[in-house]
Amino acid sequence: MNNHSLHSFDELREASSSDCDGAKVAIMMCSFNGVSFLKEQLDSFERQHHRNWELYVSDDGSQDDTLELIKRWGCERVKIFDGPRKGFSANFLSLTCREEINADYYAWSDQDDIWRQEKLQRALSYLQKVPANVPALYCGRTELVSETGLHVGYSPNFSLAPHFNNALVQNIGGGNTMVFNQAARLLLQKAGGDVIVPSHDWWAYQLVSGSGGVVLYDSEPMVLYRQHGDNLIGANSSxxxxxxxxxxxxxxxxxxxxxxxxxxxxxxxxxxxxxxxxxxxxxxxxxxxxxxxxxxxxxxxxxxxxxxxxxxxxxxxxxxxxx
Incomplete structure (x- = not known):
């Protein structure tokens, strides 16, 4: 770790969650006409074992009741921004670069998934073992569910070590699984919210691995990834x-x-x-x-x-x- 080398998730298996209980997490969710499944995702935030989080939503011009639902949800830890309306990747990156968002760790979230209760706690228990000055990115598998929440499978379980040589030609973690530290966030901010890339999550993997940071891939699914007709990017396992x-x-x-x-x-x-x-x-x-x-x-x-x-x-x- 002194050389900012990459680590497998198993190398940090002995990590304890007790040291990260006080860490603040900024959940960054991008929304667009997501009223159909949004409440289940919001409720899964409330059920998180790790309680110190705030939610930042960047809405890309929803025409349905998405914003009204978020406001009715009634949580005081929510702030809503207008998105750039340039697509999902630009929305996530612009939200990540907002100076008014400050936390110890940052978690990207889609609007239609469901998080397992231990998702944040598990991610932080590993990330906090990485020195604060080293960019660190947690990501992992997902459980695939239908529109009604029924289990339909899993995303691929990748076993080879994360590395820049892999990141150049493949992304191993969906943005809906990603949690990263302040050093990784500073890298993304330096690159800017206007950088043109195919996807924000692939970009994060390339940037963190390329800088010599730590990428942790979790083979235990912490996100129920909903498969439905409106998905911009669905599962890639079939x-x-x-x-x-x-x-x-x-x-x-x-x-x-x-x-x-x-x-x-x-x-x-x-x-x-x-x-x-x-x-x-x-x-x-x-x-x-x-x-x-x-x-x-x-x-x-x-x-x-x-x-x-x-x-x-x-x-x-x-x-x-x-x-």
Whole structure:
């Protein structure tokens, strides 16, 4: 940890929650026409074992009763802001960068999930073992539930260690699972709320791992992730989802996303560790090389995804010059 190295979640298994009981958590939720499921999420905040939290909501122009529901909920620990209306990623990042939000830890939340009672307590019990000056990000699996809250499965359980070489080509944690410390929040603030990236959660993983921070992946689901027709991004564990990702590779979406991430990471170049700066530069240069140079270069670079199918898709993207 002295070298700001990454850690598996199991390395901090002996952590105690007693030291973090007084820590203040800012729950940052973005809303947009979310009245259908919002109350269940709000009520799950109230049931948290960790009690020292405040809720900050950034609404992106809801036309239903979302804001009225939040106000009727009656909790005094809520503050509502107008969102930038530029999409979910921009909404989360702009909310994260608001100077008036101050806490020891920060938790992103969707509007339609349900948190387990121990979610905050569990996240903090591990994060507080990381030195305060080291960026630290907690994330993990989710339990998938239907519109009515019935269990339908789990998100993939990733077993390989979090690392910048993984973060460049894959996000392992949904934003609805993420909790991070003040040092990680300062990184996100420095990057700014206007940075153009495919998703705020993938960006957080890249930024924290790239800076040499600690990324903790929890294999125990702490969030009930609701699957419904209005989901902007659903679970990625089905064969249909895998086929969709392959289609995105063929259409060049993955290439486009990587391009956005590279530009964003280059804007934070001074915050990256030397080895990760070198990896980023090589990654950028290899994307447009000839087939042999591209394949050989990416093999030597050591990028990886968490599953066999994911790595096969990565190989395909390299071969087709869609990386």
């Amino acid at each position: 064969w249909l989802a895998r086929l969709r990702r392959l289609r995105m590779i063929f259409k060049g979406r993955f290439y486009e996303w990587n391009g956005q991430n590279i530009i964003a990471l280059e804007s934070m170049f001074s915050c990256l560790k030397d080895e990760h700066r070198a990896t980023l530069s090589r990654f950028k240069n290899l994307r447009n090389k000839s087939l042999f140079a591209r394949v050989f270069g990416f093999f030597r670079l050591g990028l990886y995804r968490q599953t066999l199918m994911g790595n096969l898709g990565l190989v395909l993207a390299v071969l087709l010059k869609k990386i």
